[in-house]
Amino acid sequence: MAYDPALYELTHRGNPGDVEFYSRACEGARSVLELGTGYGRIALGLAAAGYEVVGLELDPGLLELARAAKAAQLEAAGAEVKVGAATVSETDSLEFVLGDMRQFELGRRFDRVIIPHSGLYCLLEPGEVASCLRAARAHLCPGGLLVLDGYAADDFHEESLPEDVPDDQLEPITEIEAQGTRYTVFEQSRWDRDSQRIDATYLYREEPSGREVRYLLPQRYLLRRELEALLDAAGFSVSLVRGSFSGDAYDEDAEHLIVIAEAS
Incomplete structure (x- = not known):
């Protein structure tokens, strides 16, 4: 049975500090692609911070929630909002699109690609992870960064x-x-x-x-050595591994596996 999107949104509220972490990780960037954007929690936060954001999501129900949240955010900011088949805005910096993170083509490149909240763990085969990372690499500008997190599983x-x-x-x-x-x-x-x-x-x-x-x-879940090998094969160079959103080391006490990798 497909997860009811409204129940999912109310239950899965993210990890403390993750929105702030991704905002810091995107400093110096203009454009951001979020894979597995869900109901738009992080994408909305990044857009509010001034980034140009595209959120990719496979579940139509979650995508509808994200678009509704976008409309509410625009309305609260005093932007013009049209409901129904019409577009919400032609000038705002946030777009939500239907797509599969395992294989997608958006026809443009980004300064950052992010995969928050253990999104990569939702891909149940190593080949699916590899395909996703290759697609992410193809959508990054030269020198762009991939930023992702999952729960720590090595220990x-x-x-x-x-x-x-x-x-x-x-x-x-x-x-x-x-x-x-x-x-x-x-x-x-x-x-x-x-x-x-x-x-x-x-x-x-x-x-x-x-x-x-x-x-x-x-x-x-992915182990650190496995993820680093997959990133290398997809054309990335790992530049940072941390165990928390506040920058703690990735060790036996880590709760999260946080990775920043550069398109090489």
């Missing part, structure tokens, strides 16, 4: 055994309200070490009726 992958990490039980993580309906949200993760998969199930329980709906969010 638990190397140090843990599957029998030591049983499948999670469903645990409540938040409460939300969507279109007048209240939900308690539960999460459960399953780890497959051999395939580098962590598949998360999100259960939404309506209150007070108790009706439930589940969505699966599959991911294949």
Whole structure:
């Protein structure tokens, strides 16, 4: 079942400090391409900071939310907004387009390509990751930068055994309200070490009726050495690896794998 975009937006709110990090990483750039833009959270923040941003998204429902958020942002800023089939604005610096990050052609190049919030982990085969990185490289200006983040996986992958990490039980993580309906949200993760998969199930329980709906969010995490090899093969030179959005080292205590790579 496809993830309900409204429930996704209310549940997955990003990581503290990530918008500010990507804004810093784009300093000196004019144009930015975000792959897997989702409902536009980071793209909207970058556009508000003055960057020219294109957000690419495969899910039509999330893309609709992103475009609605763009219209609301323009309206709040006093820009002219037209609803329906007409374009929102011909002069604003933010555009959302439907497309697949595994293979795309936009007919232009950018100073930065960004893949936030473990977006690269949503590609479940190494060949898909390689294809995405090649497409990103083809869309970068000479000397342009690719900036991405994912959760850190090296330490638990190397140090843990599957029998030591049983499948999670469903645990409540938040409460939300969507279109007048209240939900308690539960999460459960399953780890497959051999395939580098962590598949998360999100259960939404309506209150007070108790009706439930589940969505699966599959991911294949990347190890640092694997990602660096894929970047090298795609024509990138890794210039920075960090373990947090505030610049901490990537070590056994890191929560994130943050990489900046230059188009070589």
